[in-house]
Amino acid sequence: MNEIFEKINNILAEWDPIGVGVKIASDEYRGYIPKILHFIQNRQELINYLETMLVDDIGLSYDPHNREHFEDLQKVCDNLMQVYHDSKE
Numbered sequence: 001m002n003e004i005f006e007k008i009n010n011i012l013a014e015w016d017p018i019g020v021g022v023k024i025a026s027d028e029y030r031g032y033i034p035k036i037l038h039f040i041q042n043r044q045e046l047i048n049y050l051e052t053m054l055v056d057d058i059g060l061s062y063d064p065h066n067r068e069h070f071e072d073l074q075k076v077c078d079n080l081m082q083v084y085h086d087s088k089e
Contacts, residue, residue, distance in 0.1 A: 004087045008033050011079050015072075017054055032057070040084045047077050 012029035013022055020028055032053055039045040050073055054062040063069050 004037075004084060005033055007083045007087070008036060008080060011076065011083065012036075015076050017060060018058060036080060037084075040080060043077060043081060046080065047073060050077060 009026065009030055012032065013025035016022065016025040016028075018025075018028065035049055035053075036046065039049045051062055051064065054060045054073075062073070064073075
């Protein structure tokens with residue numbers, strides 16, 4: 001579980017939606033990982049959670065109708081799910 005936690009943290013740090021930089025980002029998003037793990041088996045629920053995380057928890061503007069926003073979020077979601085599924089093999 002610790003390995004998957006670190007891999008998910010790395011994805012979040014690389015994504016860095018706040019833009020704090022990789023060094024700070026490696027600690028910044030750890031608190032979101034338990035909920036990500038809760039939703040990680042259902043793509044739509046994970047996307048919904050990531051949207052909520054961005055808007056409600058972090059306070060960023062996110063528009064699901066903005067192609068760039070949506071594609072960026074989908075990529076993060078896909079990367080998170082891939083890491084999770086790879087860890088189960």
